[in-house]
Amino acid sequence: MPNLISVERASLALGTTQVLDAVSLGLGGGDRIGIVGRNGGGKTTLLRVLSGTRTVDSGRVARVGGLTVGTLSQDDTLDPTRTVHEVVLRDLPEHEWAADPRIRDILEGLLGGTDGAGVGGLDATIAPLSGGERRRIALAALLVQRPDVLLLDEPTNHLDVEGVAWLADHLVRRHSSPTNAILAITHDRWFLDAVAGQTWEVENGAVHAYEGGYAAFVLAKAERSRIAAAADRRDNLLRKELAWLRRGAPARTSKPKFRIEAANALIAAEPPPRDDVELVGFATSRLGKDVIDLQDASVEVAGRALLDRVTWHLAPGERIGIVGVNGAGKSTLLRVLAGEVPLSAGKRKVGVTVQVAHLTQEVRELEEWADRRVIEAVEAVKSTIRLGRREISASQLAQRLGFTGPRQQTRVRDLSGGERRRLQLTRLLMSEPNVLLLDEPTNDLDIETLTSLEDVLDGWAGTLLVVSHDRYLLERVCDRQVALLGDGKVRDLPGGVEQYLRLRGDQPAPRHTPGTAVPAPAAAPASTAPSTASPAELREARKVMARVEKQLARLGEREGRLHEQMLEHATDHARVLGLNAELRAIVDEREALEVEWLEAADLVD
Known part of the structure; x- marks a missing residue:
C-alpha cells in the first residue's frame, strides 16, 4: 500500500534551531507510531508538518488525495458556547451513534457513559468544564470522526491509569485498520509499548525509526550505540533500563519477551538497577524503625470521607506506588502523610529523625527564584549530597536531571514547564530527605529525563511514595502498589x-458527576482456570514453542546483520530504504511467530 503521507528531504529551522534537517519518512496504512524525544526537540513541529499546518523550508511533503487528518493538540480549541453533544457527536442522529459499538465505547471510556455523565452530561456546555474534561471531550470528538490519519500530541495527559489502559485498547482493537494510521507523541512508556508498532525518535534535526514500542526501542537504541561504540553515560542508562526490563514482569507487553532475550549479551555484566537490601539498610540507619504511622485516620472534605479510619505503618526503605480513581484522595493522602492536612479523627505519628520532602503539582514555589540562575536555585539548598555510596555536587545532580552546563546558567523565569518540574525535583533531592512524597512527578517530563530521574531514585535511600498515572514509572521505581477506590x-x-x-473492571462504572467518589467493586476477580489440554496436546505445544524460539533466534541474528549494514551504508539513501524493507519483512515474520508461540504457551500454562 502506498504511503498516506510521504516526507522527502524536509528541512525546517525555527530561529537558529534546525528542527528538521533533510528528513525523509513515510506514513503508511496500518502504521501505529509513537514519537519520542527531548522536550523542545521538534516532536510537535513534526506533527504539524505531517498535518499540513506548518510548511517546511525545503523538501517535499505529499499526501494521497482525499486524505482526512485529525489532530489532538495540547491547545484548548473548543468553542466554550457549544455543548458536549455538539462537539463530540455533531449532527449524527441518535439511532446512528447509539447503534455503533465503537462510538458507545468512546463515550463510555472518555465521558463516563453514553449519557456523558462523567463530564456533566451530553447537554452540558463546554465553558464551565475543567481543562482535563475539555481534553477528554476533544479526544472523544476526534475518535468519533475516525480520520484516515490520527495525530495525537500527548493523548494520555489528564487520563488516569484506567483511562490510559482504555485508550490503548481502543486504538489497537477498535480504531486501527489497514487503511488508516496513528501517530502519538507520548512520554508514557507503558502506552508506547501497548500501542506502537514503530517508534520515531526526534533528535538533533533527525528522525530515527525503530521497530516496536518502548522496550524494543530501548533494545535497538542500545544495540545501535554498541555497534557505533558510543559508550557514554547515555548508553549506560539504556543498558540499565534494559537490565530492568529483562528482570521485569513478562506481562508488561506481549512482544518484548523475545526482543529483550536478544539483549542478554548487552546486559550480562550489568548490575541490578538498585540493591534493595543495601538501600533498606541505609534507610533504616537514617530513619530508625519509625517513619510515619496513621492510626484510625479519617479525613473529611466538604462532607466527603476521603480517608475512613485508615491504619497504615510506613517502613524505612519502602517504595510504594499509589493509584486510584480521580477524586479518591490520592493527593490528599500525601498531604496527610506530610502533615499538611489535619485529620478529622485518629492519630498521625512521625519518627524523630524523619525529614519529609513533598513534590506537589504546583510550581509556584519557584517564583521567588525567577531572577536567579538554575545552579543558584539548586546550590541555595545544599552544595553536595550523598547518593548511594557517592557524594555528588549540586551541579552534578542538576546535570543528571537534564541541566547541562550552559542550561545551569539560565534564569529560572526562562525555563519551560518541564524544566521547572526538573528544577523542583533537583531542589527536593538536594535537601536530602529520608521520606520522599512525589505527586505526579512525570508531568511535563520527556522519556530521557524520566530515565535519568529513575536512575537517581535507584541510588536514593529512604521511604518513597509516588502518586502517578504513569504505569511504567510505578512498576519501575516502586516495589509495591496500593489503591484508593473512592471508599x-x-x-x-x-x-x-x-x-x-x-478490580475496577469487576463492575460496570457507576454514573457519577465529576468529583464524586466512585464506590469500590465488591469482589476481586477469579483466578485464571488451569489448562485442560491433553498430554499429547501439551507435548505438541512444547515442540511448537521450541521450534518458534529457534526461528526467532535466527531472525534476531538476521536483524542484527541488517542493522550493521544500515549503519555501514547510512549515507546511501536508496540502500538504506532497501535494507529497511528487508527489516520490515523480518518484523512481520517475527510478529506471526510470536503469535504462534503465545498460542502454544497458553496451552502449556
Whole structure:
C-alpha cells in the first residue's frame, strides 16, 4: 500500500534551531507510531508538518488525495458556547451513534457513559468544564470522526491509569485498520509499548525509526550505540533500563519477551538497577524503625470521607506506588502523610529523625527564584549530597536531571514547564530527605529525563511514595502498589496495577458527576482456570514453542546483520530504504511467530 503521507528531504529551522534537517519518512496504512524525544526537540513541529499546518523550508511533503487528518493538540480549541453533544457527536442522529459499538465505547471510556455523565452530561456546555474534561471531550470528538490519519500530541495527559489502559485498547482493537494510521507523541512508556508498532525518535534535526514500542526501542537504541561504540553515560542508562526490563514482569507487553532475550549479551555484566537490601539498610540507619504511622485516620472534605479510619505503618526503605480513581484522595493522602492536612479523627505519628520532602503539582514555589540562575536555585539548598555510596555536587545532580552546563546558567523565569518540574525535583533531592512524597512527578517530563530521574531514585535511600498515572514509572521505581477506590480505604495490590484494573473492571462504572467518589467493586476477580489440554496436546505445544524460539533466534541474528549494514551504508539513501524493507519483512515474520508461540504457551500454562 502506498504511503498516506510521504516526507522527502524536509528541512525546517525555527530561529537558529534546525528542527528538521533533510528528513525523509513515510506514513503508511496500518502504521501505529509513537514519537519520542527531548522536550523542545521538534516532536510537535513534526506533527504539524505531517498535518499540513506548518510548511517546511525545503523538501517535499505529499499526501494521497482525499486524505482526512485529525489532530489532538495540547491547545484548548473548543468553542466554550457549544455543548458536549455538539462537539463530540455533531449532527449524527441518535439511532446512528447509539447503534455503533465503537462510538458507545468512546463515550463510555472518555465521558463516563453514553449519557456523558462523567463530564456533566451530553447537554452540558463546554465553558464551565475543567481543562482535563475539555481534553477528554476533544479526544472523544476526534475518535468519533475516525480520520484516515490520527495525530495525537500527548493523548494520555489528564487520563488516569484506567483511562490510559482504555485508550490503548481502543486504538489497537477498535480504531486501527489497514487503511488508516496513528501517530502519538507520548512520554508514557507503558502506552508506547501497548500501542506502537514503530517508534520515531526526534533528535538533533533527525528522525530515527525503530521497530516496536518502548522496550524494543530501548533494545535497538542500545544495540545501535554498541555497534557505533558510543559508550557514554547515555548508553549506560539504556543498558540499565534494559537490565530492568529483562528482570521485569513478562506481562508488561506481549512482544518484548523475545526482543529483550536478544539483549542478554548487552546486559550480562550489568548490575541490578538498585540493591534493595543495601538501600533498606541505609534507610533504616537514617530513619530508625519509625517513619510515619496513621492510626484510625479519617479525613473529611466538604462532607466527603476521603480517608475512613485508615491504619497504615510506613517502613524505612519502602517504595510504594499509589493509584486510584480521580477524586479518591490520592493527593490528599500525601498531604496527610506530610502533615499538611489535619485529620478529622485518629492519630498521625512521625519518627524523630524523619525529614519529609513533598513534590506537589504546583510550581509556584519557584517564583521567588525567577531572577536567579538554575545552579543558584539548586546550590541555595545544599552544595553536595550523598547518593548511594557517592557524594555528588549540586551541579552534578542538576546535570543528571537534564541541566547541562550552559542550561545551569539560565534564569529560572526562562525555563519551560518541564524544566521547572526538573528544577523542583533537583531542589527536593538536594535537601536530602529520608521520606520522599512525589505527586505526579512525570508531568511535563520527556522519556530521557524520566530515565535519568529513575536512575537517581535507584541510588536514593529512604521511604518513597509516588502518586502517578504513569504505569511504567510505578512498576519501575516502586516495589509495591496500593489503591484508593473512592471508599476511604487504602487497599494493598499484590498484583500491582493489573490487579487494580481488574478490580475496577469487576463492575460496570457507576454514573457519577465529576468529583464524586466512585464506590469500590465488591469482589476481586477469579483466578485464571488451569489448562485442560491433553498430554499429547501439551507435548505438541512444547515442540511448537521450541521450534518458534529457534526461528526467532535466527531472525534476531538476521536483524542484527541488517542493522550493521544500515549503519555501514547510512549515507546511501536508496540502500538504506532497501535494507529497511528487508527489516520490515523480518518484523512481520517475527510478529506471526510470536503469535504462534503465545498460542502454544497458553496451552502449556
